[in-house]
Amino acid sequence: MLERVFIVDEDVRVRDSLYEMISEVGYGALTIPTGEELIERLKKERPSLIIIDDTPGEFSGFVLVRKVREFDKDIKIIVLGIDLHVDKFSALIKETGIAAYLKKDFQDQEVIKSIFSVLKEESLFKPLSEKKFGSILVVDDEVESRETVWNFLRRRGFDVDIASSGEECLEKIRQRSFDIVLLDITMTGMDGLLTLKRIMDIGPNNKVVMVSALANQRILDEAKALGARDYIIKPFNLGALEACLLSIRLTKA
Incomplete structure (x- = not known):
């Protein structure tokens, strides 16, 4: 079974972009439109990584990250946002233990590289699939x-x-x-x-x-x-x- 990545974002275009990118490199991507649905999913399954949109709301951003931490203190989480002033989130990043806070720009090679760097930390010596990646x-x-x-x-x-x-x-x-x-x-x-x-x-x-x-x-x-x-x-x-x-x-x- 492929390692799974949960993608949580209300914007269907963002879910589409991340789904294509994650699937292309041999991971099983699961798109989730709401934080509430993510919480229900976590009662049944633990993914390798969760990517969460940073928007205000009871079931999004760092509020949602805290809810995820009630299920799992160690699961890897990346938060994607449009606010590039990461310093203002330093306390939240430390408190919640997320792997990265990245800007939501999938044309930026450094953003994509950071996402893959988090994914690759635990799976260096396992072939992901028979698919050729280039x-x-x-x-x-x-x-x-x-x-x-x-x-x-x-x-x-x-x-x-x-x-x-x-x-x-x-x-x-x-x-x-x-x-x-x-x-x-x-x-x-x-x-x-x-x-x-x-x-x-x-x-x-x-x-x-x-x-x-x-x-x-x-x-x-x-x-x-x-x-x-x-x-x-x-x-x-x-x-x-x-x-x-x-x-x-x-x-x-």
Whole structure:
């Protein structure tokens, strides 16, 4: 049985967007239009995560979160709101123990990444389904690093190919398209930034995530200027990597 995510929002458009996003990555999504219905559901079933809309009312927002906590002190909860001043909610966040308070913007890759990061915390080494979540090209000249990422992503339902150099990466991209290229910056021969430039010359819509052992702001800025979608620092958490890839995969921009 798929791990379940409860989506609680009065707006049918929000429920629709979240349902598609959660289902796309292999979870069982259950949409619930009211807080009252959520409480009844919790008497029968415990999901992996509950996503709750932050609106005023007896059965919504943090009022609803408190009611959920009467059933379960530990269940993961994300609250979505339009008020971006998270500091004003710091006491409530601490009191209720929610996993995150996020803005309700599903075109923002960071929002999607945060949702997936919460989901992935407890399920890193379990395949979610046989469904393929996208094609990834892993480019790294270090064998151990390359194979670790390849094995993990393949087990998590991605279609994964590997390249040991920038030159091999470009050759493979000319032969077929990939949803995302995971590209190490420091490699022998052609470096990652030059490889990134040539990837974008082949096709400006290619989605590339840079990987580096150094948190160098100048290199980060140059990578973004060349068209990189994101930047991950080694050693990275595999769950965070998966969340990053899924968020890019599902962001339309």
